[in-house]
Amino acid sequence: MRVAENLNRALHGLLGDDPSVYVLGEDILDPYGGAFKITKGLSERFPGRVLATPLSEGAIAGAAAGLALAGEKAVVEIMFGDFAALAFDQIVNFAAKSVTMYGRRVPMPLVVRCPSGGHRGYGPTHSQTLQKHFLGVPGLSLFEVTPFHDNRGVLDRMLALGEPCLLFEDKVLYTRPMYGEGAVDELFTWRLVDDVAVVELAGGGDPDYTLIVPGGLAHRAVSAMRTLLLEHDLAGALLVPSRLHPFDPAGVPGLVPLLARTGLVCVAEDGTAGGTWGEHVAAGLHTRLWGTLRRPVALVSSAASVIPTAVHLEREVLVQDTTIRSAVLEGLHG
């Protein structure tokens, strides 16, 4: 099953099981079903709970936060994650703060879905990966869709947290299949440790390096791992968390032995360089595993640049499998 279908089914299941859930967004009604068809079939099946909105992200996030505050649950679709910037005030100053501003903890079951990322030639304002701007906001959690985690489980978990959550969905994932039980390909297997998907070489022993990436980078990371193994004889492990923030891999007991035995930890992400998610994760690893880490954590991010529309220029700015491969080789040997 492809990731888009998995997301669509998750929303169908959620609305079917929980009559207090609303879905809001631009152009999400049938027959159009949303810019990426993730909301397809919802409005016909659940009329009155799937609401098409005017083109105002602030209004959408504000109305959804109001629903949550009034005891309902809301899932918002921002057509392109880039436009979440327009909803920043409602998310940070209203939704996240409402959890703690009323003298007691007020549950705010709100999910803001953000189709993100490039590699499609959509240009500077429709291709971004904006996680870093939402890091460290009290009362706000960040998740990312991965090809490992079933999205129904992810949605249920976010709503149960009782605080607003952003769900980043890398658009390149939509058309890719979900990984089946246990196997990534003929070389690598995967398993869950806590909420972190761990990809390893079957019977590979201690990893020469360990990658940590958000879900959108999973395929590029696996591709880099194949090349590093077959051409450079380096066996790696890959960690793909469902929740990006708060995220503390050195605080997950099941991951500590892996991180302690690895030759290099490399954190890769699609956001632009500077003030990144990866820097935050690396700072946590340096603090917690000081004395165990063999080398400084290596970081990979997109260039500090706008994202060009022309595909050959876009490729130079965004993280590719080759970018990850070079970072690992440089980290280990450079």
Next chain:
Amino acid sequence: MGELRVPKLNNNDSEYTLLEWLAADGAPVRREEPVATLETSKAVEELTAEQDGTLTHLLAQGAVCRPGDLLARITSGDAEPAVPFPAPTLAEKPGGPIITAPAQDLIDSLGLDPALVRTLDVKVVRRADVERLAASGSSASQAALSVHQRAVGRTVTLSHRTIPAAYTAIKVDVGAALTLTRDLTRRLRKLVGLPDLLIAAVASLHDKHPMFFAELVDEATAAVPETPAVGVTIDLGTGLYVPVVRGRPGLAEIAETMTAFRRHAQHGTFKEADLRGANIAVTLHHDPDIVLAIPIIAPGHACALALASPQPEGDRTVATIGLAYDHRLNNGRDAVLFLQALKESLESPEGL
């Protein structure tokens, strides 16, 4: 000669699935005739032949392919027919492990035999595996195997090659059985042990579970013996022997026979007749703390049992009895029924 390549069907997918071949491998096709369907993330597209000719598939149905990949060749009708084209590169190394480039370099520079590399039990051969292989080849001293061990080797190899075995184990409360062996040892003034009870119990199952004593004659036929003949493994360090306890003797007789067998094993005085004609085997692994053993099924047998050592469990004593069985003769359900009957018999040993 024409090629059928994967076209670029949309901007969003990096790969498609070859859903179906509409024209068979080797079939004659006409220009414009649909020959295959490709599935994108959103739709199924038909691919048509670009010329008349004979179609040769190069990818299997269900394969994942990328734009530009070669799907098939179409040879024109009057050209040399059906030239066998080489299979795609991936299919050229059937069964062999994947070898990393640095590992291959080392194999080449050491001049290692590729067959030796294939003996490595790994999915991916890495440089460290090759180094280990090279080291073991140069430093291992050679030891000749005894005639006896070579015979064992031939038998177990034949078993592994020819018998599709399955395995089930059951836990048996052996408290009552151990009490009985102590009583009998005192009363008969003869050493009676758990193996003797197990032999008696197994022999007693012959009537109700004959297929575990059967011999597979051919795919459709099994020969069922009229009486049980239980082979028992005895290895006192002088070689592995499997002498046979025939029929359904009483416990005293079994104990006496087993004592004689142990003496023969020690002195190497077994006669061929002692070792012939078993139709089921009991293997003994009841040395302290052995918890599990998977026996080899002797060629011609339907199964083999393994007795592990009794272990305290709460206020009772239990032992695991494993059953490896030829799945062509018996299924899991039969194995469970057989083991349950054996358990029942050993847990109420006064009936033996």
